[in-house]
Amino acid sequence: MQQIIYFLIKNSYRLLFLLLLSISLVLTIQSHSYHRSEYINSANSLSGYTYTQISNIKEYFGLRAKNEELAQENARLKQILFNKKDTVLNGKIKVPNILSDFTVLQARVIKNSYDKQENFLTLDRGSLKGIHSDMAVINDRGVVGIVDKTTKNFATVISILHTNNPMNGKIKNSNHFGSITWDGKNAGYVQLIDVPKLATLKKGDSIVTGAQSYIFPENIPIGKIDKIFIDKNTNKFVINVRLFNDMTNLGYVYIVENKKKREKEIVEAASEKGTTK
Structure with missing residues (x-):
């Protein structure tokens, strides 16, 4: 204890200088928008670099x-x-003609969360490579998520394991569809809700992306039916879907852009507006 006190007394001027310097920097950043934005950009770049290096080490051992x-x-x-x-x-x-409606880019997952209610991923590619929000993210096993935000060199992705990220899904080889949601409980399962009771389905049937999606191509794999329930409030099926993807172990992914997304949104919005007159 005496040595600690002696150290503080001996270096009191240096410690006081560092304390005042830190306070002045904090006040400068908080009171000037330019300094604050530069600090945030630097922090984001440093975080992205750190995630990249950590991911490189993990990838080497895998x-x-x-x-x-x-x-x-x-x-x-x-x-x-x-x-x-x-x-x-x-x-x-x-190549089928439908593929001309989509462009595909490649990226690598450098950060991945899967144990929260709202999970995100970070990719090592950003706007400089043509990535922007509302692009589909998939891999060779199926759906991963949707691009949320980008910087020049990085992008964040809303994971399929997100309690507020519904997407269109359907029973493979069927026109019966519903909404893919996540109840926040198990990283290996999602739920397909609002499926009408007229649908013919059984355990083991594959669930894929539906044609109603503005973002995903149709028939991208999601998972297989594990359990089937009836929602007493809606009298429709609620299906527990076991994901094809291991969302705790993601590496390279593909970012898919629907080049006709905006056109589809406009024409469907116009039709809906016409029916409400």
């Missing part, structure tokens, strides 16, 4: 698992190619 995933994905793609007659004969893939 190279074997990542290589195995890539090998599995290549095998799946080869199987698809080998079973397409036009691909075998011509050596070219015929």
Whole structure:
């Protein structure tokens, strides 16, 4: 204790200077918008850099698992190619016309939360690479989330594990659809609600994105039906869906932009406005 007191007395001028310097910096940042914005930008850049370095270390130790995933994905793609007659004969893939409506970018997850009620991810790409809000985020296993905000070099994503981020989903090979939501309980499951009782479904059926979505292409995998309930208030199905994705272990993702999103919004809004006259 005496040594601590002696240290404080001996360095009192230095400590007082550092204290006054810190107070002056805080007051300057709080009272000047320019300094405050520069501080926030610097903090965001530092956070993004830190997340990148941490992610690089984690990725280094996970190279074997990542290589195995890539090998599995290549095998799946080869199987698809080998079973397409036009691909075998011509050596070219015929791209469906619908794909011309979407652009696809690649990014890497450098931060990921999954244990909160409202979870977000951070990507190592931003507006400089063409990423902006309301773009779909997927990977080879299915839906991940929706881009929320961007800076020049980073983007945040609203995770599918978010209690206030509904998206359109449907039963695969069926026109019955509902809303994908999350009850905030289990990171391995989401819920498909508002499905009419006329729908034919069973445990194990696949759930995919629906055609009503402005953001996601149709038929992107989400998960499989695990349990089926009836909502007594709405008399509709509530379906517990086991996610295909392991949302606690995300690496590379694809960011998809629907180039006709705005056009679809305008025409549907015009129709709805006309019906209310």
